[in-house]
Amino acid sequence: MAAARADQSRLTNVDTLEQIKDRITHVLPGARLEIVANESPSAQRSLLVDNEHAVAIATFLRDDAELQLDYCSNATGVDWPEAVVKTKIKKMVVTDGVEKEVEETLETLRSGYLESVYHLYSMAKKHGPVILRLRTENRVDKNHLPSLTPVWRSCEYQEREIFDLFGIVFDGHPDLRRILMWDGFADFPMRKDYVDPDDFEYEPTPHDDVLERAKSHYPPEVKA
């Protein structure tokens, strides 16, 4: 059991994520890669890939004899709106001649962006997942990413769904249309700042956000 656990902690039979990264930089020297840490219990780290080399990297991962990541099981989107990120750093400060360790909180404004995430497995080698991330520059106009559908055909509908719900435009996608919502729909429902149409009606037990909405629909005397 312990051996099996140890096996699972590795990403593939052959390589760790660092080794995969090194192999990609060896084959594609210009590629800018970054390993994104994951603090959750699953600790599944992912590889942030730059947009120019994404298709080349994906093709390499699929065709490499050792990796053979021939199956993209899941493609999804993530919305990262603008946010203030708080990071705590420890600093040595000399006060009254005594050196003290002081914790400082740094607040930095992170600009918003959209991500698409791909989970790759190998059917041939029975290993995985390797997780790829692609980032857009921002959430408004520079929301284009290269499509990986030419590499993994299974991405086609999932990238359409990301386009539909997050508004990421995939360049090179063979058939990029909305898939769940209708063509004239203007919003992107999975974005954090989406406001759904207020077609509220009677709720038997309103609470929290629902209660706030309910109040706006009912005359003042019923509000309490």
Next chain:
Amino acid sequence: MDEGLKNELSKQGVFTVTMQDVYNWGRKNSVWPLNFGLACCAIEMIAASMARYDLARFGAEVFRPSPRQADLMIVAGTVTKKMLPQVVRLYNQMPEPKYVIAMGACAISGGPFKQGYNVLKGVDRFIPVDVHIPGCPPRPEALIHAFLTLQEKIDRQTVSGPNQARNFNADLPSEFPIPQFGEHDLVPPYNPSVWQPPAPTKAA
């Protein structure tokens, strides 16, 4: 005909019946549902029509694949906003007299998807519903109960008078406008002639 006279005659061995009774008896025992389902409720609807529950016992054995041959629309499942125009269109194509059973939590109110952006919060916002069945999904017994309720409703309808069947009243619409896809929602979000937001009730 007077009920007392009818009773008296039957004691003498004379059975009297009105045209209306025959008409209702015929209609209620040959309600043909439209063969269409939208989600998991449709599986229960299929189960209700198969041998174990056998909806045919009540005269609804022929699920018609065309709305032009159907009397009853069983809205079995989640009605998404994208699907709704087709549902209304199917309803419009059914000939009078026609009835609607809204089956399951989604069809009657949006169900677990009520707070969502893409599911219609009850099909009764656009077409008139005769019987609502709660449940997620309702069991075939519940559908049979709804069907019997509909049969009672048909039986109470009259050719003329206050409880007149709606198909005899030419002023009542038989077709309902099909909403358009808007940029954020269906346009209009509900048909005000069919459904109005419920009036607020005083909290006890």
